[in-house]
Amino acid sequence: MSQAIDTIHGAVDHHPHDSQVAHHFENAEQQFESAKLGMWVFLVTEILFFSGLFCVYAVYRSLHPEVFLYAHQWLDKGLGAINTIVLIVSSFTMAWAVRNAQLGQKKALMINLTLTLLCAATFMGIKAEEYSQKYEHGTTWGASFQPHPDAFGEVHGGEIKKEDMPRNTQIFFSIYFALTGLHGFHVLVGMGLILWLLIRAAKGQFGPQYFTPVDIVGLYWHLVDLIWIFLFPLLYLIH
Amino acid sequence: MSGQAKVQEQGHGGDHGFAHPVPLKILVGVAAALILLTILTVVASDFDFGAFDIWIAMGIALVKGSLVALFFMHLFWDKRFNGFVFIASLFFVAIFIGFVLLDTHTYESSVKQWVQDHPQSGHALPGGGEHK
Known part of the structure; x- marks a missing residue:
């Protein structure tokens, strides 16, 4: 049977990596383009998913x-900016990793995937530090929003006065935790996927004819970066 | 290698078949631009441009997002249909958020009126206090 298919599709099937091409595809390229279009459709559902929260943000703001204007003063602009740069660097190493996979550079691919993973872990570490600050200050979501006395005064280079606090300040933190929480969850999922790529890369499974998983996990990772690029100014840089 | 495969590879330029590795120079350039724009948006947030603040911040984010989508996500070289799918989703997001905002602000005055007529409402809530 497989011999018959080989004969039908003839010439294009004589490549060492052809075991990766499923029988219902013409060739490796068609399989790759199909997978990529599928990934873009998935990314569209992700964008629409996040847009619900962006919509909440737009309505409340x-x-x-x-x-x-008042509540964003509790966010640490410096940590937010560092985290933005960490994610940009991770996107860069991920894009480089895709290039490595396409060129069959196994060692460089593994190095770049590892660097991407380290950046992702750094991002989550900084995020955890920020979350614990919020918890200590009592500036959390909804009904749990009960700012401690030490949450006021000098915070991140500014001064937050208790008497200036507008009504419904907790709404900001509900939105902050929902948006950054959903985003952070995507970072964790991305870390799992990059680890999976790293294991497969170590087995030497990627090369010029088969790099689809690296490419589409890369697309996912860049989307996570893209969403953070908008979250950072919307949450931390309010004026 | 058979003739057909050879023709196909030549059609896609070079030894990598259908793979189009992005030149490292472009990747480095895009990463540098993204970091500079991040610094720019932080610096810009220290100045008061009034109502334009949000649009300056969103403009810079849009430029950064476009760089990521075009070069890191390969849309610049990709089949146009992938880019079309992406842009289409942004179009629907704009409709979604735009129409919700229109609707919200249509009813805002009646909500404010109700709050004025019921001054004690909401005071038991965690953020309860003076209506502003």
Whole structure:
């Protein structure tokens, strides 16, 4: 049977990596393009998924700008900026890893995937530090928002006065934790996927004819970066 | 290697078959631009541009996002259909958020009126206090 298919599809099937091409595809390229289109469709569902929270943000910020102006002072702009750069660097090493896979550079691919994973872990570490600050200050979501006395005064180079606190300040933190939490969850999923790529790369499974998993996990990872690029100014840089 | 495969590889330029590795120079350049734009948006947030603040921040984010999508995500070289699918989703997000905002602000005045008529409402909530 497989011999018959070989004969039908003839010439294009005589490549060492052809074991990776499923029988219903013409060739490795068609299989790759199909997988990539499928990934883009998935990324679209991700964008629409996040857009629900961006919509909540837009509605509350347009109705209660004073809440956002006041509450964002509790966020550490410096840590947010560092985390933005960490994610950009991880996107760069991921894009480089795709190039390595396409060129069959196994060692460089493993190095770049490892660097991407380290950046992702750094991002989550900084995020955890920020979350624990919020917990200590009592500046958490919804009804749990009970700022401690030491949450006021000098915070991140500014001064936050308790008497200036507008009504419904907790809404900002509900939105902050929902957006950064969902994003952080995506980072964790991405870390799992990159680890999976690293294991497969170590087995030498990627090369010029088969790099689909590296490419589409790369697309996912860049989307996670893309969403953070918008979250950072929307949450940390309010003026 | 048979003739057909050879023709196909030549059609896609070079020894990597259908793979189009992005030149390292472009990747480094895009990463550097993204980091510079991040610094720019942080610096810009220290200045008061009034109502334009949000649009400056979103403009810089849009440029950064475009760089990521075009070069890191290969849309610049990709089949146009993938880019079309992506842009289409952004179009629907714009409709979604735009229409919700229109709707919200249509009813805002009646909500404010109700709050004025019921001054004690919401005071038991965690953030309860003076209506502003």
